[in-house]
Amino acid sequence: MRQSLQRTAQDDLRGKTQKEAQEIARRILCVFPRYTSSFATFEHAYELTTGTRACMPPQGLLVIAAVLPKSWQVRFIDENMEKAGDSDFAWADAVFVSGMHIQRRQIDDICRRAHRHGRPVALGGPSVSACPDYYPNADYLHIGELGDATEQLIDILSQSVSRPDRQITLKTEARRNLSDFPLPAYELAKIDRYLIGTIQFSSGCPYRCEFCDIPGLYGRIPRLKTAEQMVAELDKLLACGVIGQIYFVDDNFIGNRAAVAQLLPTLIDWQKRTGYAVTFACEATLNIAKHPEILAQMREAAFDVVFCGIETPEPEALKGMDKKHNLVVPILESVQKINSYGMQVVSGIILGLDTDTPQSGRHILDFIRQSNIPMLTINLLQALPRTPLWDRLAQANRLDHDESRESNVRFLMPYDDVVAMWRECMDEAYDPERLYERYEHMMRATWPNRLPRPLSKARRAPANVRRGLTMLAKVLWKVGIRGDYRRPFWRFALPYLLRGDIEAILTVAISAHHLIMFARDCRMGRGNASNYSPKLRLVEEPATQ
Structure with a gap:
């Protein structure tokens, strides 16, 4: 079940704007776009893990979620895990999106889906900050980092959640100090499902x-x-x-x-x-x-x-x-x-x-x-x-x-x-x-030069042990038995397996599997030649399990 939580994070709106915003309850849907497959997404590694669905949580969108007024409800969906549905857009008063250049097409798609439900879209992040002209269909462009533009956006939405007649650009002139940032709203994300x-x-x-x-x-x-x-x-x-x-x-x-x-x-x-x-x-x-x-x-x-x-x-x-x-x-x-x-x-x-x-x-x-x-x-x-x-x-x-x-x-x-x-x-x-x-x-x-880690309660917790054994079983089955590069895998893994060094096997085998499979995608023309490549490729729907 997706999490829809009442925000309790700090609110830095000031004076009358703060008071007015707090008196109005809004529902904000934060949607992080799916990445086009690239080296950095590591999607080929997920099948060897225990439920991993995406590479890493987005800092920017979770920080924005944390600065919204206390009376506002926030729902966060990472479309690398699951797609925002009609019910999510129907629930929301407004939709917040952030992303990089490689997510441009997916950002446009989120805008279209939100607009079908009559919801305004506020777009921020590095791509729109560098190239606002890439996004003519977003209702609000948040240019720059967290700061006075963020406060202006909150003030506007506290007054009305109707779509504006024309695109509105809000540019940060006074950035908030990082020392004044709230804790990111990690509780809205499925942190345990990230790599x-x-x-x-x-x-x-x-x-x-x-x-x-x-x-x-x-x-x-x-x-x-x-x-x-x-x-x-x-x-x-x-x-x-x-x-x-x-x-x-x-x-x-x-x-x-x-x-x-x-x-x-x-x-x-x-x-x-x-x-x-x-x-x-x-x-x-x-x-x-x-x-x-x-x-x-x-x-x-x-x-x-x-x-x-x-x-x-x-x-x-x-x-x-x-x-x-x-x-x-x-x-x-x-x-x-x-x-x-x-x-x-x-x-x-x-x-x-x-x-x-x-x-x-x-x-x-x-x-x-x-x-x-x-x-x-x-x-x-x-x-x-x-x-x-x-x-x-x-x-x-x-x-x-x-x-x-x-x-x-x-x-x-x-x-x-x-x-x-x-x-x-x-x-x-x-x-x-x-x-x-x-x-x-x-x-x-390199490995022998690491600081020896204590076998602490956290590291030997039953859940951690089960996770390691489950991942080892998947690696041995999918790579060691069914894989087509079994020979180099076993040449590496067998000595560590005999010594019981599961951590070494998992550290190498999971990363290596993604690298090998992504390189094969590249050979077949299915992998982007850069994390920033503008080339549009088919983006598969995320699994919903």
Whole structure:
């Protein structure tokens, strides 16, 4: 049953607006659009888990849900799990939607369904904030982050929930401090049905990589939450049933190194208090390898994964995209340094750069072999609005808005050659034999360096044990018996199975299965060549079980 809860989260409306809004009960339907299948959705992993239906909960929409007036009722539906139905739209007075560029078509579909029921749609999030002209059919456009535009929207809806005669744009001029953010409304979401949980400590990044829209959207000076907020959010996530891992969605976790150094002791204390019930993951620039004092504390706080945008092993390409900070320490040395603190490096890789040659794909595959990084997001270059790359390519007439293409960039190399090079890289990188060899290296070179975790009450809880055994049974049956890459799986898994190391088997097998299957989708033309690809593909309906 979908949850429809009376909001009790803090309300930051001020003065008369606050009082008026509180006196009117509204029903708000928050709908998060389904993702088009991509590397990052991890949907192929779900069949090996216990009821996972989506990758991670959306922070933005759950924060917006938390700031609505106390008298308003809020219903949250993630369409990656189940589709909002006619009864949901009929229940609502207004519909809130947020999403990224890759969800554009699904956002339009939600607008159409809401309008069939005569409900106004308020759209916010990174896509509309960067490209409001993409969404002519939404009734209210919330441009920017939480702030005065949010208060204006609440004020408007407290007066009327009729659809306006024309589209209304509300732009945040005064952003709310992250330290004043409420706890996200995790209680509205089915947190235990997500592959991983999410949390945010900071927003913004000091670097200005040519292709990245983060500085344009969120600024170059990272804004921060307090340590007390983080503890409260972690406690709430745990109470709502988060399982396994919590991912810090910060644009760059070490964007403010001094603040992170102050936060990490709090995270370590929280892990000790909760018995290391979860592990952490984050995204950070590769120059984190220069700071062993931070890496040591991250190890003690049980950070197991760091996503680093390596992008390319070619130095001239890194200089061309204004990512010279990746060269402060030699790339392979940086990867090994992070590994030495027990953290797996996940890497972003880009093809289609102006500096690419027909040999660039082979250089990337050589780098993958040398670095032994198991998991890499290998994407074609996409030009995002509000980036230096977009401006440069627009001036050179090198943007292509044909949505049948895998990229909106007119490459200097022939388009078909670049796409073929990408498919070759995906095919070879995620060949089961090669992938499991890299995971075996990870288990030898990285896994033993992790902080030993106590066999705490939280970790040995009966529900946790049952979950692990159920997942092991699914892995052994679907991969070890019925799978067509059984040989490399058993070569890796059998020694760990004989030692009773179920955690090692599950950690590798579930991720590897998604990588292998998604690479096959790409080979068959069913997988997008980028998390931002404009190419429209069939979006399957989510299961309703």
